Amino acid sequence: MPELPEVVTVVKLLAPKIIHQTIVKFEIYYRKLLWRNEVDDFKQRVENQTIQNIYNKGKYIIIELENDVIISHLRMEGRWSVEPQKQLSYKENWLEAQFIFQDGNVLRYYDSRKFGTLEIVSKATFLSGEALKNVGPAVLDPNLTAKYLYDVFRKNKRPIKTVLLDQSIIAGIGNIYDNEILFAAKINPLTLANQISLKKVENILKHAHNIIEHSISVGGTTIHSFAPQKDVIGGYQDFLKVHGREKQECYVCQTKIEKMKIQGRGTYFCPFCQK
Numbered sequence: 001m002p003e004l005p006e007v008v009t010v011v012k013l014l015a016p017k018i019i020h021q022t023i024v025k026f027e028i029y030y031r032k033l034l035w036r037n038e039v040d041d042f043k044q045r046v047e048n049q050t051i052q053n054i055y056n057k058g059k060y061i062i063i064e065l066e067n068d069v070i071i072s073h074l075r076m077e078g079r080w081s082v083e084p085q086k087q088l089s090y091k092e093n094w095l096e097a098q099f100i101f102q103d104g105n106v107l108r109y110y111d112s113r114k115f116g117t118l119e120i121v122s123k124a125t126f127l128s129g130e131a132l133k134n135v136g137p138a139v140l141d142p143n144l145t146a147k148y149l150y151d152v153f154r155k156n157k158r159p160i161k162t163v164l165l166d167q168s169i170i171a172g173i174g175n176i177y178d179n180e181i182l183f184a185a186k187i188n189p190l191t192l193a194n195q196i197s198l199k200k201v202e203n204i205l206k207h208a209h210n211i212i213e214h215s216i217s218v219g220g221t222t223i224h225s226f227a228p229q230k231d232v233i234g235g236y237q238d239f240l241k242v243h244g245r246e247k248q249e250c251y252v253c254q255t256k257i258e259k260m261k262i263q264g265r266g267t268y269f270c271p272f273c274q275k
């Protein structure tokens, strides 16, 4: 599942190919992709519009048009691709929608699992609208301070593992980076959020920054299927210290890495380093 570094990587790869392109035609093959818009409304609002910008807010990709923004969430397996009309980067039955550009290239959305979503909303109000109103500050957002996190954690009796995944508190951390950040900060994933001191919160945030920045610099993590673009794979999987390393030795203390489930999520940790 794409997390913040993967979404940032997708945005970086798409930006030079779509900014200033004019959409001449929109076609959809999987109706549920647009879960809050009518197809005709969506079509009317994107056709003959020029793409002004693309960026991310947490794990959401924002494609800015003249009056509206398209908000994309890749969920499990969503992929964007810019390609010539006759060339499909992925399987045809994964293709859910396409935006045909004036220059003949096509921006296509593929999704093998069909969980991803697209929505179009007014540019003026989208930050306060339904799609994004519950999205907290992103990991690298200057508004995400240790003091803010500490105040949120103090009122929270859930395990830190679960709290770091809560997108309304911090946007952009998914299961892989959650495991890696807690290992780096030497915190047991079952520790209740309200038991964590301000000093430890500072430490968590410092490691979250380092890990996410490092991952962005190498193009994200490719495990299972995530690839920011066809034939482009991320590099951070080579730096993972606990995620996916069950029964292998901890790089720090040689204790065997363990795996448990916390609220259904595979949680990897070192029982010695993360007491």
Ligand SMILES: [Zn+2]
Residues within 6 Å of the ligand: 250, 251, 252, 253, 254, 255, 270, 271, 272, 273, 274
């Ligand atoms: Zn260890």
